[in-house]
Each structure stands twice: as C-alpha cells, then as structure tokens.
Amino acid sequence: MKIIAAPSAIPVHIISGFLGAGKTTLLKQLLSQKPEQEVWAVLMNEFGQIGVDQQLLPQEQGYAVKELLGGCLCCSSQMPMQIALSRLLSETKPDRLFIEPTGLGHPAQLLEQLTEPHWQSHLEMRALVTVVDGSRLHDREWSKQNLYADQLKAAQIIAVSHADLMTAADEQALLALKQEYLPYQQHWLQVENGGLDIAQIDVPYMGSSAKKQPLLRQQQSEIANQDIKQLPYHYIESAQGYSVAGWKLPKRWIFHFYDLLDLLCEQQNWLRIKGIFHTDAGWKSFNFNPEQFNYQSAEEGIDNRIEIIYAQDALARDWLAFENALMQCRKDAAD
Template identity: 65%
Template sequence: MKILQTSAVKTHIISGFLGAGKTTLLQHLLSQKPENERWAVLMNEFGQIGVDQQLLPQTDGYEVKELLGGCLCCASQLPMQIALSRLLSDSKPDRLFIEPTGLGHPAQLLDQLSEPHWKQNIQMQAPVTVIDGSRLHDQLWTEQNLYQDQLKAAQIVVVSHQDLMNDLDKQALSELKREYQVYVQSWILAEQGLVKLEQIDFNYQRVERKLQPLLSIQRQIGVDQVLPEIKQLPYHYVETTQGYTVAGWKFSKHWQFNFYDVLDVLCEQKDWLRIKAIFNTDQGWMTFNFNPEQFNYKSGEENIDNRVEIISAQSIQTEAFENSLLKCRIIQK
C-alpha cells in the first residue's frame, strides 16, 4: 500500500467524549484554512449512518471522508489503513484532521499512526482532547475509564462550554489540571470552539510505554533471553514523559486482593505525586485516588481489570512495590 507523498502531512487527532464539542472545534479550525492549501478530514462514526460529515465544508479545498461502523482506534487496523491511504494519495492534502468516534481510544490510534509505515507520510501533531467544562462536576461522567484514557492521550485539552461552567466545574477543572499535569502540556478554555490553529500546531511528543512481564516473572528469565511479547494480563509497564515516571500494573479482574492490605501498601509509598488504582477486593470493587493532600478511596463499579498506577518525579522502587502488592492477593484454595 504505497503512497506517493512529497512531504509528510501535518496530522491532528481531535478526540473527545460523546457530545464534548469535537465537531464544533473542527468547524472553526477548518475556517482558518489558507486559500492556497488543501485540507482533509477523516471522521469515524460508530454507527452506520454518517451525520457529522454533513456539518463540515463540502467546498473546494476540503476533502471530508467518513469511516462508518466500529471504532478506527480499536477495531481492525485495515479499514483505517485503507481509508487513510486513499485520502492521502487522492487528495494530497497540506493538513489532515482525524476525528475518532466519542467512544474511541486515541492512544491506540496514536500507536498505529506512529508505526514506521506512516512516518514518511504523516507528521503527527500534538493530540487534542475536547472535554465539556459544564459536566466536570459530574463524577459519573468524569470517572469513566474511557474519559480518563482520552485525557491521558492528550497533550492539549480544549475545555468547551466554559461559559456554562459553575463553581463546582471550575473546582473540578483545577483538580483535573493537577491530576493530568504529567500528560497535558496545554489547557485551552474555548467558547463555541473558538481556538486558533497556532494554539494546537505543535509536534507530537511520543510517550514511550514498555509493556513487560511482572518483575517477579522477569527474574526467572535469563539475562541472555529476550523478554516475551506481552499480549495478555498480567503485565507491568513504565512510561516517561516531561521528566516524570509512570509505573503501572494490570492484573486479571478475577484476581482478588485483601482491601486493608492493599490500602496499607498504597499508604506506605513515598515520594510520589499521584496514585490511582482499582482493585477487586474482599470488600468489593474499590477505587483509590491519592494525591499528597488527600487519600481518597471508595467502593466502585466492577472494572475490566485490576490496575494501579504511580506517578513520581523520582525513581520508583517498582520491584519492592510489586512484591508487596502481590502479597495482598487472596489465593483461592
């Protein structure tokens, strides 16, 4: 699937939860197209009937394509590869915008588009996530895993409907900025999608994440052996961004942990900036959200897995932490 492209096309991913205002933002960005350039848009709708495409310019200088059904982030890569290749080869755009469905996982799309196959054809710009500022007070909304995954993938966050934000929303935004300071480089308060192109026109700084076997398993692998490719739980990962280190673990949802033992292990950690976790415990599913000022935990909904993540500006004693955590597991007899 060869694409004849003289130079890499600046490519922006505009993600966001359902109803956040992605298309409104995109409309305003497209209105800033120079007359001598050709821009293209690849949109993804989860259903089989496209609507958003009809809301965008259909005039000379724009090429808008939709990929219907499923999610281009996490479904088979082939439909996305074909659609994107055709759009680049047929339209030869100077700039490209990709709008995944509101149910999409932009981190997976970023991984796909960062593969060597695309490097000569596209130049990834800082990924943008749009959030509805007027709903930040709603914890049922903001605590969803998909919502949080989209924020973690963003380097720029556009806060829409800021004119409708109440005091609780503003307080929640301050907390959100603190929580995602490791990932997000810029926060933009926008009314009606009024964002200038130069506010988002920065190169993507990729976060390297290494998925590896649990540290206890790695010790059993010879130094001359290659670590196995991780395709299923459990696993351990480390990523570094903007001078911070993030260490995380994911375990099967069927693993159960002693609640008070897990709480003790988390409270004993030192020199961290943030600890977030979801565990299946003998007290039910529990969520933990620690920052240096507050140690919050409460019962939560069943999750797809057990997970914990520690953010620190210092080195993290990962092996000691993992050993302590595994001792909290309840082994069924």
C-alpha cells in the first residue's frame, strides 16, 4: 500500500477508554487547544453502524474527522483502518492526529499496528491515554471486566474523568487501583469536565518492557529471544520492586477446572493472581489476593489468560515448572 503523509512524522494520540468513560468529552477539550494555523485530524471508531460521536466534535475549518463504523479497528482486520488512516493523512496532511477507538476495543493491538515499520517514518506515537470514569470506580462489577483491565494495562497515562463526582468509596477504589497497577509505571491524572492540557499528554510513547515470547517449554528447542504476536505466548516484566508474569493461551484450549484451581491455590508468596480460563465447567475468572480467593463463572473470553504479581524479582522464580503444571491442567492436551 502506498502511504502519503506530511513531510515530517505526525504526533499521534490514542484516546482509549471503556464505554461511557468520557473519551469524546476529553477529546473535544483537547481539540479546543488547536493553534489557529494548524490542521488537526481525528480518526474515530464506533462499534455500531450509525456514527454519533463525530457530530459532537468541532466542524469548523482546521479539523478533519473521519469515522470507521461497525466492528473494532483494534481487533478486526487491519486493512480498513490502514486504508482510512492513509486517506486521512494524504487528503488532510494534518499537523496532529487523534485516534479514538471504540470503548469495546483493545488499544494495545491498535498500538502494535501503528508501530509497524511502514508507519514509523509517518507517525510519531505519543503516550497512550486511557480514560476511566472516576465516579464508577466503586462498582466492582464494572471495573473487574477483562477488557477494562486490558485498556488500563495498555495505558502510559490514565485520565480519571468525572473527578468532581467521585465519592469517598471511589477515592478509596482509586488508591487500590493505583497500587494494583504499580508495576506498569503509569502516570495518573484526575480530570474535571474533560479539562486536560495537551502538554500533559504530549509526551513520547515509551513502548512496553513486557516482551512477548514463546512458551518457556517451547524455548528449549526454539529461538528464546523471538518476540511474537500470536498465541500462545508469555511475558515477564519488573518495575518499582514489583514483577508481573503473564500467559495468553488460545481460546480453544480447555482446562480441567479443579486441577487449575488446585494449582493456583498451591502458589506461594504472590501479591495478586488474576485470570480467566475456558474450563470443563465453563468460563471461569479467578481474582486472588492474600486475604481472599475469589473465583466465579465468567462471560466467554477472547483467550485464556493469567497474570501473577510478586513484590520481588520474578526472574528468580521457576516459571518453567509453573508453566508445565499449567499445561498439565489442559483437558485437550493432544491439540
């Protein structure tokens, strides 16, 4: 595909967030800061077939807004997004670009697409922003969803919207959330009425320290340092005295529920275990902290996944032994 863009790389901001978090309100406020002589562009993605958010943005000269309707540009085929973005760049030659994925999107996947080699000379990725609704942080049914967690983990900056409506319970939940996500080294901002200065988010995208690699047992015979994107894979990352080890495994893999539960309960010296698995008892989510082991039925996931957080060097642990034990829990191990 031929890509035509402005002579220099364009700063690109991804504004992510769960449904109703306040992404469009924040985006409108950011757009109001456009210098008069510049042209800014917005690529919006709505899950439905009728676009609404585009009508809420400025329509005057100096702005170019394009919508992708139906589906998710993060998860579906890359081609519609690639074409729409290429056309937007070539037709408007913007000085700055904002991308607002649907609230049902996985921004990390979109970021992977936009950091591919063929975009690097055209796009200058800035810190990925995820907006969370501060007034709903007390609602555990809302905040424990896997997609919500995915969007938080992908963020370099987390903008807490509706800060003026937060209750004491929300403030307490925010403190707990910050503690939970310490290993991801994010910058948290509290925002009232969408008020955020563009300079607060106009910082370089730092990339991820979590390199995805083949499963540990596969690395005994394969290239150990191969960075991959397809399932299955594992990663380990450390920051600020914390470590996170994670695995993502194909959705078609089915696990014995009680074997899996026993394995997780046997682990020691961890701070948090979170996962969702396709089991012979249906889809199950696990949310363990040192005070309470919670597990329950869950909605069908997009894959099997687990993360374990420790307050020590994860590299010193025998992750191969854990992974082998995890694979022994598979019901469909012949696949």
